[in-house]
Amino acid sequence: MIEDKGEEAIDVKRLKGREDLKVYGDVFEPQTLKALYKLANRRVFERFRGEISVGKEANVFLAEDEDGAYLALKIYRLGTADFRNFRIYIEGDPRFAYIGSRRKMVKLWTSKEYRNLLRLAEAGVRVPALIDVFGNVLAMEFIGTDGTPSRELRLAPSDTDWGDVFDHLMADVRRAYQKADLVHADLSEYNILLHEGSPVIIDCGQAVLTVHPRAEEFLRRDVHNVRAFFSRRMEVPSEEDLMAHITGGESNGS
Ligand SMILES: Nc1ncnc2c1ncn2[C@@H]1O[C@H](COP(=O)(O)OP(=O)(O)OP(=O)(O)O)[C@@H](O)[C@H]1O
Ligand SMILES: [Mg+2]
Structure with a gap:
């Protein structure tokens, strides 16, 4: 490469x-x-x-x-x-x-x-x-x-455990939002590397604080992009459910 x-x-x-x-x-x-x-x-x-x-x-x-x-x-x-x-x-x-x-x-x-x-x-x-x-x-x-270098997610092999990668990724997006108060704002299969079977989020220059006036719009776009990629490979929750999971108060160990 x-x-x-x-x-x-x-x-x-x-x-x-x-x-x-x-x-x-x-x-x-x-x-x-x-x-x-x-x-x-x-x-x-x-x-x-x-x-x-x-x-x-x-x-x-x-x-x-x-x-x-x-x-x-x-x-x-x-x-x-x-x-x-x-x-x-x-x-x-x-x-x-x-x-x-x-x-x-x-x-x-x-x-x-x-x-x-x-x-x-x-x-x-x-x-x-x-x-x-x-x-x-x-x-x-x-x-x-x-x-x-590890491959970008878009180039991941077809036998990837998509469900596992998706869960890891969503837990990280939730952590970013809840604990770092950050929205990545350019998340997609291009800015996620698949390293030893797990996702690593890269290219974080444009990430914004959750108080940014357009943070919710950017988060929705991130969720939309990630969901679009995974929905071609597995069943994924709705955009609304994912938004609620990331921004919601309920704690489920992440
Ligand atoms: N820490 C790293 N380890 C291995 N590869 C990396 C690392 N950081 C970046 N890369 C590789 O370099 C590519 C470009 O990195 P990054 O997305 O951070 O830069 P970029 O200039 O913003 O790209 P673009 O301008 O096209 O959006 C990544 O897609 C990845 O393949
Ligand atoms: Mg990039």
Whole structure:
């Protein structure tokens, strides 16, 4: 799954001026290199092992620390990220009062994902464990096996225990809502990894607090997307029942 862009691992100390980095497009600009050096100096990682994904706003890389342990680096692109839709998730969130320049916005967004991941993990939601953040670069647990990333739920094999995955997922969405006061707001089979048979929720930058004026609308959309995916594979409760389960007061151990 990792795209092999050439030879061996790339040492972070040799990133600058490397012609072959051009294959990664415009992600490695000076401010990003600075952030990467910072994280390397903090011993968060030492080498790049390849590119996991190129998204609309960020590139995700597989990296390795000095002990050979894998981690994932999510690098939000400062120049070419598509941030037009970001405002609706930030405005209305009392944690983020002011948005300045575009670059500031990207860094704010990165720290928003960091804080959301932290909050979700504290609430017991299965998300990639946080390692560190600097500027527009987020370091987190690599979800995968032997350097191969776990598949997105949309690519899960047909013999997956759908009922079990669905129950885990709904318990996590409820925990996120009840304990972390967060709604993911971009939940779908693209932002859930299936790791060792269990769902791991990723891509939490846009998650909003439940006090956000559009939180209920976003939650309904999340439920709708997840339900649509699972309903093609199993019988699922109605949208209303799921909404009630997630937001309702009754405690059933989750
Ligand atoms: N911690 C991780 N471990 C393993 N793989 C990961 C991890 N984080 C992200 N990925 C992989 O990278 C892909 C993109 O990650 P993510 O959804 O966070 O970024 P994105 O840039 O928002 O994507 P897009 O812009 O397309 O929505 C994921 O679908 C997943 O395959
Ligand atoms: Mg994504």
